[in-house]
Amino acid sequence: MEIIKNNTDFLRLFVRNRAAVIGLILLIIIILLALLAPFIYPENPFKTVGKPLLEPFGDFFLGTDRLGRDVAAGVVHGARTSILIASIATMLSVIFGTTIGSLSGYYGGQMDNLLMRFTEFFQTIPSFVFAIVLVAILQPSIQSIVIAITVVTWPPVARLVRGEFIAMRNREFVEACVCLGMKDFAIIFREILPNVLSPILVTGSLMTATAILIESALAFLGLGDPNVMSWGFMIGSGREFLRTAWWLCAIPGIAILVTVLGINLVGEGLNDTFNPKLRNL
Amino acid sequence: MSKKSLLEIQNLSISLPDGGDRRHAIENLHLKIIENEILCVVGESGSGKSMMARSIMGLLPKRLKITEGKIKFEDRYLNHLKPKQLQEIRGLSIAMIFQEPMSALNPLHSIGKQIEEVLLLHTSINKKERRKRILEMLSAVHLPDPQQVIHAYPHEISGGQRQRAMIAMALILEPKILIADEPTTALDVTTQAQILKLIRDLQIEKQTGVIFITHDFGVVAEIADRIAVMKDGQLVEENEAQVILNSPKHIYTQELIRSVPDLKTPKLLDSSKPVLLKVDNLEKTYKRRRGILSSSKSEIYAVNKIQFTLREGETIGLVGESGSGKSTVARCILKLVSSDGGAIFYKKEDITQMDRKAMMPYRRDIQMVFQDPYGSLNPRLTVGQMVAQGPIIHGEKKIKAFQKAEEILDLVGLGPLSANRYPHEFSGGQRQRIGIARALALDPKILIADEPVSALDVSIQAQVLKLLGQIKQKLNFSMLFITHDLRVAAQVCDKIAVMYQGNLVEMGSTGKVFEDPQHEYTKSLLESIPGRNWINPYAKDL
Numbered sequence: 001m002e003i004i005k006n007n008t009d010f011l012r013l014f015v016r017n018r019a020a021v022i023g024l025i026l027l028i029i030i031i032l033l034a035l036l037a038p039f040i041y042p043e044n045p046f047k048t049v050g051k052p053l054l055e056p057f058g059d060f061f062l063g064t065d066r067l068g069r070d071v072a073a074g075v076v077h078g079a080r081t082s083i084l085i086a087s088i089a090t091m092l093s094v095i096f097g098t099t100i101g102s103l104s105g106y107y108g109g110q111m112d113n114l115l116m117r118f119t120e121f122f123q124t125i126p127s128f129v130f131a132i133v134l135v136a137i138l139q140p141s142i143q144s145i146v147i148a149i150t151v152v153t154w155p156p157v158a159r160l161v162r163g164e165f166i167a168m169r170n171r172e173f174v175e176a177c178v179c180l181g182m183k184d185f186a187i188i189f190r191e192i193l194p195n196v197l198s199p200i201l202v203t204g205s206l207m208t209a210t211a212i213l214i215e216s217a218l219a220f221l222g223l224g225d226p227n228v229m230s231w232g233f234m235i236g237s238g239r240e241f242l243r244t245a246w247w248l249c250a251i252p253g254i255a256i257l258v259t260v261l262g263i264n265l266v267g268e269g270l271n272d273t274f275n276p277k278l279r280n281l
Numbered sequence: 282m283s284k285k286s287l288l289e290i291q292n293l294s295i296s297l298p299d300g301g302d303r304r305h306a307i308e309n310l311h312l313k314i315i316e317n318e319i320l321c322v323v324g325e326s327g328s329g330k331s332m333m334a335r336s337i338m339g340l341l342p343k344r345l346k347i348t349e350g351k352i353k354f355e356d357r358y359l360n361h362l363k364p365k366q367l368q369e370i371r372g373l374s375i376a377m378i379f380q381e382p383m384s385a386l387n388p389l390h391s392i393g394k395q396i397e398e399v400l401l402l403h404t405s406i407n408k409k410e411r412r413k414r415i416l417e418m419l420s421a422v423h424l425p426d427p428q429q430v431i432h433a434y435p436h437e438i439s440g441g442q443r444q445r446a447m448i449a450m451a452l453i454l455e456p457k458i459l460i461a462d463e464p465t466t467a468l469d470v471t472t473q474a475q476i477l478k479l480i481r482d483l484q485i486e487k488q489t490g491v492i493f494i495t496h497d498f499g500v501v502a503e504i505a506d507r508i509a510v511m512k513d514g515q516l517v518e519e520n521e522a523q524v525i526l527n528s529p530k531h532i533y534t535q536e537l538i539r540s541v542p543d544l545k546t547p548k549l550l551d552s553s554k555p556v557l558l559k560v561d562n563l564e565k566t567y568k569r570r571r572g573i574l575s576s577s578k579s580e581i582y583a584v585n586k587i588q589f590t591l592r593e594g595e596t597i598g599l600v601g602e603s604g605s606g607k608s609t610v611a612r613c614i615l616k617l618v619s620s621d622g623g624a625i626f627y628k629k630e631d632i633t634q635m636d637r638k639a640m641m642p643y644r645r646d647i648q649m650v651f652q653d654p655y656g657s658l659n660p661r662l663t664v665g666q667m668v669a670q671g672p673i674i675h676g677e678k679k680i681k682a683f684q685k686a687e688e689i690l691d692l693v694g695l696g697p698l699s700a701n702r703y704p705h706e707f708s709g710g711q712r713q714r715i716g717i718a719r720a721l722a723l724d725p726k727i728l729i730a731d732e733p734v735s736a737l738d739v740s741i742q743a744q745v746l747k748l749l750g751q752i753k754q755k756l757n758f759s760m761l762f763i764t765h766d767l768r769v770a771a772q773v774c775d776k777i778a779v780m781y782q783g784n785l786v787e788m789g790s791t792g793k794v795f796e797d798p799q800h801e802y803t804k805s806l807l808e809s810i811p812g813r814n815w816i817n818p819y820a821k822d823l
Contacts, residue, residue, distance in 0.1 A: 172657035175617050176719065180671040181644035183637075194661040 020269020097157025105165025665700025
């Protein structure tokens with residue numbers, strides 16, 4: 001087993017994993033497109049630019065939809081929406097889940113009971129239905145979608161972090177800190193948390209993919225923010241033309257597929273790098 | 282009288298994969314196993330002694346290959362046999378027992394079934410006869426009530442009994458050779474004594490040739506006919522047991538034997554010094570529910586009404602077997618667990634009821650050194666950060682704390698430069714020094730050491746104990762030294778407190794406890810010390 005001693009070692013191990021590198025390249029391209037969207041397609045993606053239902057590789061690179069909107073502009077601007085929502089939601093979810101999980105795991109007993117029952121309350125409701133209900137109540141907007149995704153994705157993080165903390169809290173180095181007189185919060189955040197960061201990072205990266213899927217699904221159902229272009233919205237509005245204009249659904253669909261695949265490959269790669277033992281099984 | 286040689290290892294070399302700290306796990310090893318004899322293979326961790334055993338059984342990890350040499354058994358070469366042929370020999374002619382009987386036994390099958398498996402593989406006797414043989418064997422290894430044990434599952438019997446079951450399984454076909462890889466290391470000292478006697482008795486009865494692998498010279502003195510000392514994959518010295526134990530030739534063997542703590546070290550007691558710590562009727566119970574549906578709970582005393590006092594500059598050894606509650610006492614004193622009764626006075630103040638804030642000044646004065654040199658250091662902090670942590674928490678300025686950390690690292694023999702490195706860059710013994718440095722950074726008045734050397738090799742153990750002794754003389758703190766190893770206790774402690782099942786059964790000066798034990802349990806504990814009759818040829822000059 002190889003031990004990661006510093007960042008160079010980490011990079012070296014990560015780069016050795018070819019699938020992860022491909023995933024990373026895909027992801028970087030998509031993020032670049034999303035960042036450069038206002039420069040590549042400076043106009044509003046909702047604007048009609050040509051005749052409706054033009055095929056790809058004609059006047060417009062990826063064709064036009066039924067209202068004559070540029071599909072390529074939609075995909076690039078949609079990437080912005082998806083990545084923005086997914087990353088913010090994941091970040092909030094990881095922060096919230098980690099806080100709940102670490103308190104629960106470190107203190108145990110009544111605190112653990114209380115926090116875990118609270119977590120289970122969220123886990124018992126089917127997550128996608130819950131997300132739909134939340135967005136419907138809060139009115140569709142970027143904020144409400146972020147909130148909905150955060151609310152339905154944090155419980156697994158809390159459970160994971162709790163487990164890691166339970167395994168860590170009786171380790172001798174933690175007891176040594178208690179003996180030195182260290183405060184609980186310092187022990188939780190400065191001593192234990194850095195040691196459980198790798199599984200959290202892996203889960204977080206994989207959760208981003210889930211967040212993108214949830215966001216697209218919500219937009220598909222018409223629960224996306226009506227003011228921003230999104231992949232789910234594009235698929236939703238193109239589904240009536242599935243037989244006559246396949247590209248309306250297929251192109252944003254491929255965009256989702258490639259992004260989720262990229263994120264998953266990177267996540268798996270991180271996992272392999274952090275836990276090299278598992279790879280040899 | 283010349284005896285028949287059973288197995289010969291001829292010029293054996295096993296290579297390690299590239300990138301290790303050495304090229305060979307075993308290098309040009311010659312070894313003979315003779316009929317009706319116990320050959321002890323001694324060495325520290327990494328000496329290749331277990332690899333040697335595994336190579337005989339064809340159990341080498343895939344990455345390791347025999348590059349040279351032969352293992353000759355009867356008229357065949359084991360390392361040239363096909364897997365199928367090797368299977369016929371394994372279990373039937375050569376059997377093996379391991380260190381950890383719990384992981385060597387399948388938890389899903391009863392003991393009887395697992396032993397029966399061996400008979401099914403190598404014999405064709407019928408069911409009734411198999412059962413008879415198993416019962417005979419189980420009583421031969423002195424398992425109580427074989428009729429019951431045959432149906433028991435591994436978790437239902439104790440560690441010592443599991444090892445007995447393993448021995449029964451290994452010896453039921455009366456193999457010519459038994460390989461025992463540290464079979465008593467995981468056991469308590471009294472159980473160890475019984476198992477050693479059992480192996481010895483059965484070996485004589487069945488005329489077996491035994492390869493006994495161990496790191497413990499006490500065990501060697503107890504059981505060996507012949508001794509082979511290994512270091513870094515090479516055979517250092519091989520001879521009759523008495524020769525090596527009393528007049529070893531090689532310098533490494535001499536050093537190893539010198540590292541074995543001596544049993545008799547009379548200490549002078551000064552009982553006029555003021556009392557620092559007083560443990561008064563300390564109790565700690567664990568509650569266990571009787572069943573899933575029943576609401577009644579049974580209480581188990583981990584610590585039952587213990588009292589003792591620790592004076593300034595004094596070292597008390599808390600001695601006992603696993604589960605005796607000695608670590609719980611330490612954890613109660615440090616308030617890592619709360620106590621359920623009694624009081625702990627530090628300089629006449631009861632600390633059991635104090636909250637975190639009120640505890641702060643005492644935290645400074647009572648520090649702990651832990652057992653596990655790997656688990657007790659945070660892998661994400663540098664050594665300097667870890668040692669400076671304590672003073673910083675207690676209000677020291679950062680620059681000063683780091684300066685002090687460097688001084689202390691120097692004091693424990695690591696050098697100030699080690700402050701910028703991470704724990705994984707250090708060996709087990711060095712890590713234990715880091716642990717000691719962390720505890721000493723706060724200038725404690727009391728140091729509680731929970732098995733601080735039991736995870737270390739004997740030569741490293743001797744160095745760490747010597748260091749503790751030197752520092753203690755220099756800084757003059759009191760020490761509560763928890764150990765299961767009576768040799769270590771004899772060397773380090775002024776007083777010995779013997780714990781048994783949560784009770785303090787005997788306490789007195791080290792010399793008195795060792796020479797004139799009062800309690801029955803203390804007596805059996807002392808009688809179980811392996812190699813107690815062997816007088817170490819090197820007088821202690823500590």
